[in-house]
Amino acid sequence: xxxxxxxxxxxxxxxxxxxxxxxxxxxxxxxxxxxxxxxxxxxxxxxxxxxxxxxxxxxxxxxxxxxxxxxxxxxxxxxxxxxxxxxxxxxxxxxxxxxxxxxxxxxxxxxxxxxxxxxxxxxxxxxxxxxxxxxxxxxxxxxxxxxxxxxxxxxxxxxxxxxxxxxxxxxxxxxxxxxxxxxxxxxxxxxxxxxxxxxxxxxxxxxxxxxxxxxxxxxxxxxxxxxxxxxxxxxxxxxxxxxxxxxxxxxxxxxxxxxxxxxxxxxxxxxxxxxxxxxxxxxxxxxxxxxxxxxxxxxxx
Ligand code: 13P
Ligand code: SF4
Numbered sequence: 001x002x003x004x005x006x007x008x009x010x011x012x013x014x015x016x017x018x019x020x021x022x023x024x025x026x027x028x029x030x031x032x033x034x035x036x037x038x039x040x041x042x043x044x045x046x047x048x049x050x051x052x053x054x055x056x057x058x059x060x061x062x063x064x065x066x067x068x069x070x071x072x073x074x075x076x077x078x079x080x081x082x083x084x085x086x087x088x089x090x091x092x093x094x095x096x097x098x099x100x101x102x103x104x105x106x107x108x109x110x111x112x113x114x115x116x117x118x119x120x121x122x123x124x125x126x127x128x129x130x131x132x133x134x135x136x137x138x139x140x141x142x143x144x145x146x147x148x149x150x151x152x153x154x155x156x157x158x159x160x161x162x163x164x165x166x167x168x169x170x171x172x173x174x175x176x177x178x179x180x181x182x183x184x185x186x187x188x189x190x191x192x193x194x195x196x197x198x199x200x201x202x203x204x205x206x207x208x209x210x211x212x213x214x215x216x217x218x219x220x221x222x223x224x225x226x227x228x229x230x231x232x233x234x235x236x237x238x239x240x241x242x243x244x245x246x247x248x249x250x251x252x253x254x255x256x257x258x259x260x261x262x263x264x265x266x267x268x269x270x271x272x273x274x275x276x277x278x279x280x281x282x283x284x285x286x287x288x289x290x291x292x293x294x295x296x297x298x299x300x301x
Contacts, residue, residue, distance in 0.1 A: 003270050007031060010273035017050040018269065019065070021057035022213040023235035023261040028056050028269065035239060037214030038064075038110050039125040042294065043301055045069055054272050055280075056264045058083040063114045066280045067290045077268035079278040081260045083111050085198075088168030089147035091115045097144055101164065104142040107132055108293060109151055111170075114282050116146065118289035123297040126197050127212035129155045131300040133163065154197045154204060172233055172258040173198035180253035181206040184229045188250045192223060195231030195252070207231060220244055233258045 001009070011018065019041050020032035029035055034044040038061060045053060045065035052073045055062035060083050062076040094116055098106070108120035109129070117123055124132040133155045137143060143161055145152035147168030156163040176199050185193065185206075194216050195207040204210055211219055213236050220228055220240060230237055231252040240249045271277065282290075 003266050004031060007266070007270050007273060010270070014052045014273060015050050016052035016054055016273060017044075017048050018054045018056060019044055021061060021235075021261065022217070022239055023233040023258055024056050024264060025235070025262060026238045027266050028264055029235075029239060029242075031266070031269065032056070037125065037127055037212045037217075039127040039212065039297075039301060040214045041065070042068060042110070042125070043298065046298065048072075052273075052276075054269060056269065057081070058086075058258075058260050059280075060086045060111055060113065062280045063282065064110055064117075064294060066282055067114060067117070067287050067294055070282075070284075070287050070291075073276065074280040075272045075276065076278050076280055077265075077272040078263040081263045083170075083260060085109075085147060085168050085170045086111045086113055089116055089166060091119065093166075094119055094146060097146075097164075097166070101142060101144060104144045104164065105137050107136070107143055107145050107155075107163075109146065109148050110294075110297070112147060114286050114290045117293045118286045120146070120293045121296070123293045124300070125212060125297070126151055127214055128297065128300040129197070130158050132297065133159045133161050135300065136296065137161075148198060150200055150204075151197045153201060154210060169200075170198040170258075172256055174200065175255045176200075176203050176231055176253055178202045178206055181229075181231065184250060184252050188227060188229055188248075190225075191227035191229045191248075191250065192225040193229045193231060193252070194219065196233075199231055203231060216240065217243065220247055220249075232256065233261060235261060 017033040066074045106120040152165045193207040227248045
């Protein structure tokens with residue numbers, strides 16, 4: 001039996017689903033039961049009736065699924081698939097910020113640990129950060145946005161809210177520079193430039209639209225343009241081309257590759273199902289507290 005057939009058989013035997021982030025390798029995207037951005041994957045994790053979820057993405061995404069559905073078995077095919085941005089805010093740093101600003105509300109980007117989520121007021125993803133900042137608190141509330149300084153400053157600029165920023169960032173999106181945007185514009189004329197809000201402010205300024213990966217997928221279907229320059233991790237281009245064969249997609253630069261997202265492959269998904277590894281576990285107390293922040297975020301889908 002080939003590996004894909006074996007994966008399908010194991011999935012049936014275990015009543016499992018495979019959730020796949022848009023940045024994953026094409027071979028992994030092809031076996032997805034659901035493929036999407038962080039918000040879409042969280043919603044899928046909350047709705048599935050499966051007993052087992054194999055999460056092809058990075059660790060904070062699998063942890064989020066565990067928090068939403070603690071009774072399910074959540075597997076991550078490679079336990080080293082972390083997100084460096086999530087490690088840029090520790091629980092100690094969050095507590096010290098809260099001490100400095102005792103009345104501030106905390107918006108925590110889902111790219112963070114379960115422990116940090118547990119001590120935040122609400123989570124957000126790049127798809128709903130603006131809606132969360134706009135609606136979750138009163139106009140006068142002081143807000144601390146952790147850990148992404150670029151998504152935080154974009155949200156601050158768009159909402160005019162009183163937002164305190166921290167210093168985290170995504171090392172993959174940080175590689176995208178204004179000169180890449182200008183060069184891509186020249187190389188691919190008459191294209192719309194779509195960038196992820198994890199890009200720096202100078203890159204955002206040169207773009208036409210700022211969107212989460214799921215937002216990009218929706219946007220290209222309604223835009224009048226037929227050519228798009230994509231300013232995010234390159235994995236999404238496979239999906240965009242597959243779903244929109246009549247449109248053209250060009251990477252903004254060839255260096256925006258997240259090494260953690262590329263750790264998962266078919267062989268590891270197969271081993272994950274066969275050997276039930278690597279199971280994501282969290283203390284009940286953390287799950288209980290972090291769930292409040294995540295469920296509050298799901299009001300802004
Ligand atoms: P999305 O929620 O847009 O898929 O982004 C997740 C992520 O990790 C971006 O680097
Ligand atoms: Fe984390 Fe950046 Fe990779 Fe997204 S692309 S998982 S933010 S390191």
